[in-house]
Amino acid sequence: MSRLRLLAGPDLSLGAERLHAHIERLGPPPVVRGALIDVLETSGLTGRGGASFPVARKWRSVAHHGSGPVVVANGAEGEPQSLKDRVLMSTRPHLVLDGALLAARALKASQVVLYVGEEHRASWAAMAGALAQRPEPELRRARLVAAPHRYVAGESSAAVHLLEASIASPTSKPPEPHIAGVGGAPTLVQNVETLAHIALIGRYGADWFRSAGRRGGAGTVLITIAGAVPSPGVVEIEAGTTVREVLDMAGGSDPAARAVLIGGYFGAWVDFTTAQDLALDPAALREHGLGLGCGVVGVISARGCGVCETARIMRYLAGESSAQCGPCFFGLRALADACGRIAEKGSNADDLARLHRWARDVRGRGACRHPDGAVTFLQSALHTFAPEFSAHPAHWRAQAPGRGVA
Amino acid sequence: MSKHLEIAIDRIRCDGRGLCAELVPELIRLDDWGYPIIAAGPVPQHLISHAQKAVASCPVLALALRQAERRSRE
C-alpha cells in the first residue's frame, strides 16, 4: 500500500526541503565506494523514466565505454498526465541531487546536468535553490538546463542533442547515449525519481530497498493517478501494489468504469476488470505484455468513450512527432485521422482495416521510440475497446484535458 | 566465404525519394507515404550486388550495408 520513502518527511505542501533539514532527517550523502554499482544490481532497481531499464546495467555500460562521462538528471516530464517528477523535484530536490552526486562520483563524471521541463516553474525554482545550497564541487559546477515543452524533448537522445547542438530533437542511433552522448562521452540519462531511490539505496543498502515491495516487487514507486477518481494525484506505493489498491488510495473509482490506461500515453489500455488485480511492478506487468512506463494510472469514466479518448490522444501524439522521419510524421497523422473519422462519423470497415495495417507498417520505422509507443497505445485500444471500435456511432465524447483520462 | 550483410537505414536522413525500392524491390518496398520498408534479416547472397547498388544510389546516403549481428540489448 502507501509506503513513504521518497515522500517521507515534512508535508509536501511545505514545498522544497532545505539542505540542513534534509541532512538532519536522513544524514549526509553517503560516501561512494566502487561497490555502489554492485549494490544497485542487488537492489534490482529499474529506471523510472519509462523504459524500466535495469539501472546497474546502464551504469556498467557508461563506465565501460570511455572516460569523463556526463550525468544528466532527467526531469523533463513530458508525459502530460504524469506529475511525479514535478512533485519530487519541488519538494525533495536534495534527494535528486544526492542521487546525481552518487552517480557523478561512482562513474567519475566530468559534468552533471539537471534537465528540467521549462514549464515546471516550481521544480525549476526548487532545484535551482537546492543547487545553490550544496557545497560539493560536482554540484557547484552542475548546470540547470531547460527542457522544451514538447513530448519527445524528454527522450534520452533529445536531451543529449540539446546539450550538444541546442536542439531537443531525437537523433539516430547508433550510438546510444550511454555509449557516446554529450561530446562523444558516455552519457547517463537517468530519471529524477530513479536518482532519488539511488540516494536512499546509497545510505541504507540493497536489502533495505528490497524490504518494501509485495508480490515479488522490490522497493517503492511513485504513481500518478489520473482521470475519473475523487482524489487524483501522486502517491508512493510499494512495488507490486495492485491497481485496485492504488485506486482506493485515490478515493476509489466508479465500478462501472470501462478501462484503465497504464503507463500514460506511452502505455496501454486495459479493461477495467482485468486491470484490478494487476500488480504495479515492471516485471509483473511485462508478463501481461504491459509496461509500468512513467507510472501513470488513468481511469476513463463510465460516461466516457474509449474510442473518442483514443482518437484525442492519437491526435496529440501525432502532433508531437518531431517530423524527422516520414513513417512517424505521416503514419501517426494518418492513424489519428482514421481514429478521428471513426470517432466523429462512426465505425467503418475501411478505417478499421487501415488502422491495423498502418499500425503494423509504422512500428519500428522511426529514429526513436515515439511511433512505437503511439502504435502500442493504439493497438491496446483496438484490443480493449474492440466492441466500441467496430460499432461506434457518430458522436464525439472525448474528455477535455484535465478531466477524463487526462 | 559468404558475407552476412544487412541493410541499415538512417531514418532521419531518409527523405523518401524511393530509388532504393526501385533498385532492389525484393528487399525494399515503399509505404503509403513513399518511405522504405526494409525486409528484416540478412541480405540473400544473390541480391547483395543489387543491395549495394541501392545503397550507392541513395541521394542522401541514408543506407548502408552492415555486418549482420545478433541484436543484443545493452
Next chain:
Amino acid sequence: MTDQLLWYTTRAAGAVSLVLLTAVVILGVLSALRFKAAGWPAFLTTGLHRNVALVTLVFLGLHIVTAVVDPFTNLGWVSAIVPFSSYYRTFWLGLGTIAAELLVAVVVTSLLRGLIGHAAWRVIHWLTYASWPIGVIHGLGTGTDAWSAWFFGVTCACVAAVGFAVVYRLVAGSRDPLAAPRASFRSEVERKSEP
C-alpha cells in the same frame, strides 16, 4: 594538317563539353525536383546525371589536352592548371581553367561522397552553379567560333535550357514534404542560451 586537326578537335570537344555539361545540370535539377514518370524511374535521373558528368570530363580532357598540345596556341601545361597564366587570350582562357577545376572538384568529391559525408558533399556540389556559367562565358570569349552562327545558336539553346530549369527549381521550392513541419518543430525546441 595535324595542326588543323588539333584545332578542330579542341573546338568540337569544347562544344560537346558545353552541351554535355548543360545536360548534367538539367539532370541535376530534375533529380532535386524528384522527377519521376512512367518508364522513367528516379534512379535513371541520378544514374544519367552521374554518368553524363563522367563523359563530360572525358570530352573536357580532350578539349584541354588538344588545346595545350597545339603548337598554334603556345599554351603550356601550366596554363591548364593556373588560371590567367597564358599569354594567349589570358582572361577568357583563365575562366576556362577555373570552370574546369571547379568541375573536377565537384566530380572528385562526388566519387568520395561516402568519405566526406553528405553535408560537406552538398556544399561543394553547389559549385556547379558557378562552373557552368563560367564555362559558357569562356566558350563565348575564347572560341574562334564564338560568334559563328552554329556555336552561338548552341550556346543560346544551352543557356535557355539551364535558365528555365534553374528558375523552375527556385520557384518550385523543396520537394521534401517534411521540410516545413521539421523546421516548425525545430524552431520550438531550439534553445540558443540557457535561462
